Amino acid sequence: MLAATNLEVVYDDVMLVLRGVSLEVPQGRIVALLGANGAGKSTLLRAISGLLDMHGGEVSRGAITLDGEPIHHLDPSRIAALGIKQVMEGRRIFTELTVEENLRVGGHVKPRSLKVNLDRTYQLFPVLADRRRKIAGYLSGGEQQMLAIGRALMSDPRYLLMDEPSLGLAPMVVQQIRDVIVDINAAGTTVLLVEQNAAMALAIAEHGYVLENGAMVMDKPAADLLADGDVREFYLGLGAEGASRSFRDVKHYRRRKRWLS
Incomplete structure (x- = not known):
């Protein structure tokens, strides 16, 4: 199991971004992490991946553990070698390399499995082939x-951390990405999915968390979050009867979130 316990993260020795955050990602599951922009979702993923230092951040309290062993003190390469890979927001591909060269870069951690993982990635994403x-x-x-996800899969990770994989994509492509996440998980990869598309994330996850202002405010099975009135209004834009709400209504609701009052 991958877990964060009472985690605090500080940037530049001054700015407290995560405040006592706890989260569990059991092996074999899809876990969704929801939250507005600036809530601290990407910071949590960086902390797990060991990427805080390059952004001026550090874990000041608490722990991140993999199968009970602390990993928050390890460097990113060691964490990747343990089977934790992150698909960052904004794709971050090597734009001047070919598709296959990008994928081969992702496979350097397990060179002996390069061809097998390359074939598997092409099966998942025929368009890349x-x-x-x-x-x-x-x-x-x-x-x-798809290339960013495929590159992460080239190391055959145990845990895949996905930061806003549907951001800026057309609805048809979002559906394709959703189906691939389900397939990846069915093949044995555990997924921690950070998404603003709450409907998509909660539809495929078994459990979900809501992060607001650096603190966890909800922790429930995904089905319960989908049925929760606050989540439906704030993240799905739906009223009590399931009808879509206007932008004005939702914006007003965002100023009075009940779980933070």
Whole structure:
């Protein structure tokens, strides 16, 4: 199990971004993490991946553990070697390399499994196989996101941390990404999914968390979060009867979130 316990993260020795955050990601599950912009979701993923230092952050209290062993003191390469990989927000592909070169970069951790993992990635994303020799910078936004996910999968991770994989994508592509996440999980990879598309995330997750202002404010099975009135209004834009609410109504609701009052 991957877990964070009473985690506090500080940036530049001054700014407290995460405040006593606890989260559990059991092996084999999809866990969703919801929250507005600036809530601290990406910071939590960086803390797990060991990437805080390059952003001026550090774990000041609490622990991150994998199978009961602390990992928050390890460097990113060691954490990756333990089977934790992150798909960052914004894709972060190598735009001047070809599709296959990008994938091979992701496979350097397990060179002996390179061909097997490459074939598996092409099976998940046939469009990448068709474009394997194309320069990655010329791919569409959806194809670049598929490439970013595929590159992370090239190391055959135990845990895949996904930061806003549907951001800025067309609805049809979002559906494709959703289906791939389900397939990845069915093949044995555990997924921690950070998403503002709450409906998509909670539809495929078994458990969900809501992070607001650096603190966990909800921790429930995904089905219970989908049925929760506050979550439906704030994250799904739905009223009590399930009808869509206007932007004005939702904006007003965001100023009076009941769980923070």
